[in-house]
Amino acid sequence: MKRYIRIGITHPLVGEQNNFIRPEDMRGAIQRLCSFRTLFDEQGVSPGLDCGFPFCRFTSEEIDWLNGFEYPPGFQCGPGPDIAPDLSVFHCLPLASYSRRSLREFRSLKEMNEHFQQIHKQIGKGAVGIFDECDGCRHREKGICSGGGRCQILHRRLIGADKS
Numbered sequence: 001m002k003r004y005i006r007i008g009i010t011h012p013l014v015g016e017q018n019n020f021i022r023p024e025d026m027r028g029a030i031q032r033l034c035s036f037r038t039l040f041d042e043q044g045v046s047p048g049l050d051c052g053f054p055f056c057r058f059t060s061e062e063i064d065w066l067n068g069f070e071y072p073p074g075f076q077c078g079p080g081p082d083i084a085p086d087l088s089v090f091h092c093l094p095l096a097s098y099s100r101r102s103l104r105e106f107r108s109l110k111e112m113n114e115h116f117q118q119i120h121k122q123i124g125k126g127a128v129g130i131f132d133e134c135d136g137c138r139h140r141e142k143g144i145c146s147g148g149g150r151c152q153i154l155h156r157r158l159i160g161a162d163k164s
């Protein structure tokens, strides 16, 4: 077995009223993760980061710590299509009700993946990240950070639309 634990943060379920870690609370979640440092170090287990962790909310010292493991983390978000028992498919769990399609509509896995890559790009067109400073961020331009999860970006946009 790989000595690796994938750590996910709770995300907004688009179209639902669930509790989740908001952009302003990301630092607190990261501090909580780092509070387990001694355990990770003693057990030699790499903390893997699931989609949406913002690079800029880690201190450089925390980044150095994470990069010291066998499986260094990424700060990305990408489609991870899920297939439901009724053969409906969606971008990822938080976007389960967004642009849901049927597996039968695609002729191949490649075609389905391309479709969700397109959805991923479309969501990123209106706002590039979960913080205002994502626009023009050098870490995003270098591909180090994708600016948080697409579900958070979409949620932010929908909330903004509700207020206008």
Ligand code: SF4
Pocket (backbone or CB within 6 Å): 054, 055, 056, 057, 129, 130, 131, 133, 134, 135, 137, 138, 139, 140, 145, 146, 147, 148
């Ligand atoms: S892209 Fe956004 S979340 Fe990522 S490091 Fe830059 S400002 Fe932070």
